[in-house]
Amino acid sequence: MSALRRTWSLIDGPLSAVVAFVIALGLVNLYSATRVAPKGMFSSQLLWMAIGVLLLVGVALLDQQLLKRLAWPGYLGVTGLLAAVLVVGKVVNGSRRWFGWGSFGIQPSELMKLSLILLGAQLFSSDPKDMSLRPWRYALLWHALWIVPALLILKQPDLGTALLCGLLALSVFFLVPLPARIKGWVLTVGLSGAFLIVRFGLKEYQKKRLLTFLHPELDPTGTGYHARQALFAIGSGRLTGKGYLRGTQNHLQFLPEHWTDFPFAVWAEEWGLLGCLLLLASFLFLILWTLHIAAACRDRFGRYLVLGCAALLFWHVSINIAMVIGMAPVVGVTLPLVSYGGSSVLTVMAALGLVYNVSARRYQY
Amino acid sequence: MRLFRRRKLHFDLRIGLQTSLAPSGGAAGEPTTASLRVPLPLRVAALIAVSAFLVLAGRLIQLQALRGDDYLQKSTSNFIxxxxxxxxxxxxxxxxxxxxxxxxxxxxxxxxxxxxxxxxxxxxxxxxxxxxxxxxxxxxxxxxxxxxxxxxxxxxxxxxxxxxxxxxxxxxxxxxxxxxxxxxxxxxxxxxxxxxxxxxxxxxxxxxxxxxxxxxxxxxxxxxxxxxxxxxxxxxxxxxxxxxxxxxxxxxxxxxxxxxxxxxxxxxxxxxxxxxxxTIDLELQRIVEDALSRHASAAAAVVEVESGKVLAMASYPSPDPNLLGGRLSRAEAQRMESDPFRPLLDKVLRETYYPGSTFKIIPALAALEEGLIDPDQKQVCHGRYELGRHVFRCMKAHGPVSLHEALAQSCNVYFYHLAEKVGLERMARWAERFGFGQPMALGLGEASGFVPTLEYYRQHGGFRGGYALNTALGQGAVRASVLQLAMAYAALGNGGKLYQPMLVDRLEKPSGEPVEQFSPQLRAQLPILPSSLERMRRALVDVVADNKGTASTAFIEGLDIAGKSGTAQVRKNRRGESSGWDEKNDHAWFVGYAPSRNAKIAVAVLVEHGGLGGHVAAPTATKIIQGYFDRVSPEHKPRPVAEATSSKLSTTLPASAGAR
The missing domain is CATH 3.90.1310.10 (Penicillin-binding protein 2a (Domain 2))
Structure with a gap:
């Protein structure tokens, strides 16, 4: 009895509440969003969610020593997969992202996000003394470690995921205790590098996306069409929305492929500003609570692990919503727990599993 | 809205605060033994997250609360x-x-x-x-x-x-x-x-x-x-x-x-x-067009004398409107454009011509009404008239002619004498009274024509005496449209009432329910003595009915017509000038009204390069008049025998009637 109660007390209540709430909203919304989609999408999302919950529990129960030991081999393995996928991967929509077996496929780029979280936690927690003695070595190593897979992902090409890996790795970098001057240098070099990439390194379609983001009126039916229609959907929801299952932009198919990248537009159209603020507040609570768990964690590895997860959630949510509401160019970044798709669901669930894992061990040591 | 926004802000800040103070706040309220300082980067991270979400919320407020109605309209016009x-x-x-x-x-x-x-x-x-x-x-x-x-x-x-x-x-x-x-x-x-x-x-x-x-x-x-x-x-x-x-x-x-x-x-x-x-009568329109189709290029108008209603108006040749409006091939359209007979032009309204001798009623009435001549006094016509170095000609030597004979036989020399007495200004004034040179306000692009005045000639190289002579004969600078002549002769036939030509009788709903009924518009009641009108009528009757009349070949037994032939000189003259598509023949005119008493209709016929008006245009006009009385309005047909004899007998006027 007391064992059960002790186990129960290990489960983070507020975290569970907000995760369950967001999953519920996400499924409610996806039911509406997939009504005009090919059959079976909603049930397959239910299936992924179920698998995701199992994955979450599994990850939460993992021994942290095992996680530490997995960090390097995991990173090297996934980097290998990323290299391999460029050669033997399935081409979907013009980019090579998938290993496919029939209808089942995995994206190693999704695994790389988790792998980077794990590796960052491991790298920056393994030897604090050595790190304070030779901060430059750690900093440069870390940047070398994330840039290689990020470039491989960019090669697929998958700008969204590459961008996310970079932001994730940089967030971890800025959150770990390295000297401020090193962070300053990296910031300077990083910003100039980003400028050069945008100026010279983008593919034609990526430039075009960027351009139509800046001037959407130039091409109302081409690249900017989705973004414009998403704005119509969101704005037309007004304060309280058009009502569940009554979004015309959604149900009359003016929002193409809205279940993956644009589910927020569906939500905004049917639930209005109130619904949007509710969802936004839920996500914010989730992220702040994750930060809170990190702050409460007295173990460096656990704290950095959770920080990585917080960064993953933050960037996914903010970039996805920003692109849907027309504040960022359209790059393929999904909305955690709301977007359709196995890869997205499993990645987020695994990351949440890590958060639970750390949260449950807050009484140890 | 503002209330809501503020509340959210508080909520956010509290969470942020709680997070930054996390150790004491404690997860699930557990007491913590060792106090762990919350590292600065975490607090910054929380702040960044909150700010980023506030920016997103702000944008959502902009899209949904402020511009929502606009976007709703856009999304609605998407699917409607x-x-x-x-x-x-x-x-x-x-x-x-x-x-x-x-x-x-x-x-x-x-x-x-x-x-x-x-x-x-x-x-x-x-x-x-x-x-x-x-x-x-x-x-x-x-x-x-x-x-x-x-x-x-x-x-x-x-x-x-x-x-x-x-x-x-x-x-x-x-x-x-x-x-x-x-x-x-x-x-x-x-x-x-x-x-x-x-x-x-x-x-x-x-x-x-x-x-x-x-x-x-x-x-x-x-x-x-x-x-x-x-x-x-x-x-x-x-x-x-x-x-x-x-x-x-x-x-x-x-x-x-x-x-x-x-x-x-x-x-x-x-x-x-x-x-x-x-106001058009289709039957009469067909009669008119059939009559015109004997010529290469011609125009005619028939108006109701007592109302100014246009009963028929035709310009020949004419295109088939079913083929116009972009349905013609380029070649066909070009052929029509370059056709010398100008099928696309409405010659009744949009073209003007020299009225020729049909214009002689104007100097004649001006002279009668202003008492400038004794109409019975004869002028001798030797076939020519000299003014300065110029010689003006007549068709033949008519011998001594009165006004009556001068009109019936269209003697130019008589009118040269008359023109010198009347002068250009009086002629211009009387022409204007009869509507010449005046716009008709039909809205159909109709031409106004032109009547010269002394002022006009002064501005165009100076006035010379010969211009008044030319004007009296409807030549020189005088231009008139076919419909203008029809309206002028209608006024002659109805006792001096100049009507506005009327083309639309009424507007109806498709069900036949009337919407607007138009009525005849009198433009002017001309101040002409009945005796002058009667004198004109008799002279014009003899144009056709008298053996010496210029249009006597067009005489049809039983038709009582008052009219005037005209031959507008456009063929090659002595100076080698000509206009139009035929340099050998003049334009032929006939304008008149019928019956000569209690006139019902006025008719104007123009045949481009038809030759002599009396020989070419008059038979066409009489055919139209005959068609009107036979087929369109038989009840108005005058009783033939009595009218014909009476007009023959009344060609000489008692001296007392014309004395003024």
């Missing part, structure tokens, strides 16, 4: 398509109801480029029996439309057959982006008859689009179609319907509650245009 329901154009009818301009249903095919796939194009090509080249050209045209243009309907085929329509309707489901639209097409059942008067339509151009017309609308371009455009047009209605993003039509059931977002008014019926009933 509006289709214009064209109004049926009003008919044009003759005075007894015969249809002159009508409408016929026709179907056009439209394509919306965005929705038309290659497969659809192939199917469409098969159903419309397009050749491979036509289909490919169409495909290219559709593909070339980008952006907003790709959502606009494009006319693919016009006036398709019933069979094609049925075929398209049956495969409508497999033709996304293809629409058939019912339109009407203007038809003129009488073909060439009254073509100039009716006018024609063609497609709205850029200027019309600015005035509220839409692509594919037809606009009246000339004649009554243009003049009455606003009455005939009606006002279009609309039909609204639901579509999805692929242009597929959705029923209200399929939309369910989403349909509530639609505007209240889903359909407005078009208001058909009004029917215009003209």
């Amino acid at each position: 398509r509006e289709r214009e329901l064209a109004a049926v154009r009003g008919q044009i009818r003759d005075r007894s109801g015969a249809v002159l301009a009508d409408n016929r249903p026709t179907f056009h095919v439209y394509a919306t480029p965005r929705y038309v796939s290659e497969a659809t194009l192939l199917r469409l090509g098969r159903l419309l029996k397009l050749s491979e080249e036509q289909r490919e050209a169409l495909g290219k045209k559709l593909q070339s439309k980008r952006g907003a243009d790709a959502s606009k309907q494009l006319l693919v085929a016009e006036d398709i057959s019933r069979d094609q329509l049925a075929a398209l309707e049956s495969e409508k489901d497999q033709l996304p982006g293809i629409d058939m639209e019912a339109r009407t097409r203007r038809v003129y059942p009488q073909k060439n008859t009254a073509a100039h008067l009716l006018g024609y339509l063609n497609l709205a151009g850029p200027d019309d689009l600015k005035r509220g017309y839409k692509h594919g609308d037809s606009v009246g371009r000339s004649g009554m179609e243009q003049r009455l455009e606003s009455k005939l047009r009606g006002s279009p209605g609309f039909e609204r319907f639901f579509v999805d993003a692929h242009g597929r039509r959705k029923s209200e059931n399929e939309l369910g509650e989403m349909a509530q977002l639609a505007p209240q008014e889903m359909r407005r019926d078009p208001q058909p245009g009004l029917t215009a009933v003209l």
Whole structure:
């Protein structure tokens, strides 16, 4: 009895509440969003969610020593997969992202996000003394470690995921205790590098996306069409929305492929500003609570692990919503727990599993 | 709104605060033994997250709360398509109801480029029996439309057959982006008859689009179609319907509650245009056109003397208005443009000519009314008249002639003497009274003609005596239209009432319910003594009835006509000048009214390069008058025997009647 109660007390209540709430909203919304989609999408999302919950529990129960030991081999393995996928991967929509077996496929780029979280936690927690003695070595190593897979992902090409890996790795970098001057240098070099990439390194379609983001009126039916229609959907929801299952932009198919990248537009159209603020507040609570768990964690590895997860959630949510509401160019970044798709669901669930894992061990040591 | 926003802010800050103070706040309220300082980066991270979400929330407020109505309208116009329901154009009818301009249903095919796939194009090509080249050209045209243009309907085929329509309707489901639209097409059942008067339509151009017309609308371009455009047009209605993003039509059931977002008014019926009933008599119009068709190029007008109503108005040759308005091939159009007989020109209204001797009534009346001559005093005509170094000629030496004989036999020399007495200014004043050189305000692009004054000649190289002589004979600078002459002679025949020519009798709803009835408009009651008019009448009767009259060859037993022939000199003169398409023959005129007493109609006939008016134009005019009394209005036909003899007897006037 007391064992059960002790186990129960290990489960983070507020975290569970907000995760369950967001999953519920996400499924409610996806039911509406997939009504005009090919059959079976909603049930397959239910299936992924179920698998995701199992994955979450599994990850939460993992021994942290095992996680530490997995960090390097995991990173090297996934980097290998990323290299391999460029050669033997399935081409979907013009980019090579998938290993496919029939209808089942995995994206190693999704695994790389988790792998980077794990590796960052491991790298920056393994030897604090050595790190304070030779901060430059750690900093440069870390940047070398994330840039290689990020470039491989960019090669697929998958700008969204590459961008996310970079932001994730940089967030971890800025959150770990390295000297401020090193962070300053990296910031300077990083910003100039980003400028050069945008100026010279983008593919034609990526430039075009960027351009139509800046001037959407130039091409109302081409690249900017989705973004414009998403704005119509969101704005037309007004304060309280058009009502569940009554979004015309959604149900009359003016929002193409809205279940993956644009589910927020569906939500905004049917639930209005109130619904949007509710969802936004839920996500914010989730992220702040994750930060809170990190702050409460007295173990460096656990704290950095959770920080990585917080960064993953933050960037996914903010970039996805920003692109849907027309504040960022359209790059393929999904909305955690709301977007359709196995890869997205499993990645987020695994990351949440890590958060639970750390949260449950807050009484140890 | 503001309240809500502030509350959210507090909520956010509290969470942020709690996070930054996390150790003491403690997860699940557990007491913590060791106090762990919350690292600065975490606090910054929390702050960044909160700020980023506040920015997102701000943008959402902008989109949904501030611009929401605008976006709602945009999203609504996404799925509500509006289709214009064209109004049926009003008919044009003759005075007894015969249809002159009508409408016929026709179907056009439209394509919306965005929705038309290659497969659809192939199917469409098969159903419309397009050749491979036509289909490919169409495909290219559709593909070339980008952006907003790709959502606009494009006319693919016009006036398709019933069979094609049925075929398209049956495969409508497999033709996304293809629409058939019912339109009407203007038809003129009488073909060439009254073509100039009716006018024609063609497609709205850029200027019309600015005035509220839409692509594919037809606009009246000339004649009554243009003049009455606003009455005939009606006002279009609309039909609204639901579509999805692929242009597929959705029923209200399929939309369910989403349909509530639609505007209240889903359909407005078009208001058909009004029917215009003209004063024209189709039977008489046919008689006139048949009479004119004996000539190469001619024009005629028949007006009701006591009202100014135009009963017939024709310009020959005339085009078939069914073929005008963009349906002619380029070659045919060019041929018509360059035809010397000018079939596209309305010679009754839009062209002016020298009135020639038909103008002599003006100096004659001016002289009589102002007491400048004794009409019975004879002038001797030797066939020539000298003024300074100039010699003015007559057709022959008429010998001694009075005014009566001078008019009946059209002696120029008599009128040279008369013109010197009357002078240019008086002639100009009297011409103006009879409407010459004055606009007619019909709105049909009619010409005003011209009557010279001393002022005019002073500004154009100075006045010389010969100009008054020329003017008296309707030459020189005098120009008049056929209808102006008809109206002037009508005034002569009705006791001096100059009417505004009237072409539209009334406007009706398609049901026949009257909307507007027009009445004759008197322009002026001319101050002419009845005795002068009677003197003119007798002289004009003898033009035809007397053996010596210029138009005696046109005399028809039993017809009582008062008229004047004219020969407008346009052939090559001694100086080698000529105008028009024939340098050997002058324009032939005959203008008159009938019966000579209690006149019913006035007729003006012009035959371009017909030769002598009395020989060419007069028989055409008498044929028209005969047709009117035989076939159009037999009840007004004068009793032949009595009238004919009386007119023969009354050719010499008692001296007392003319004394002033």
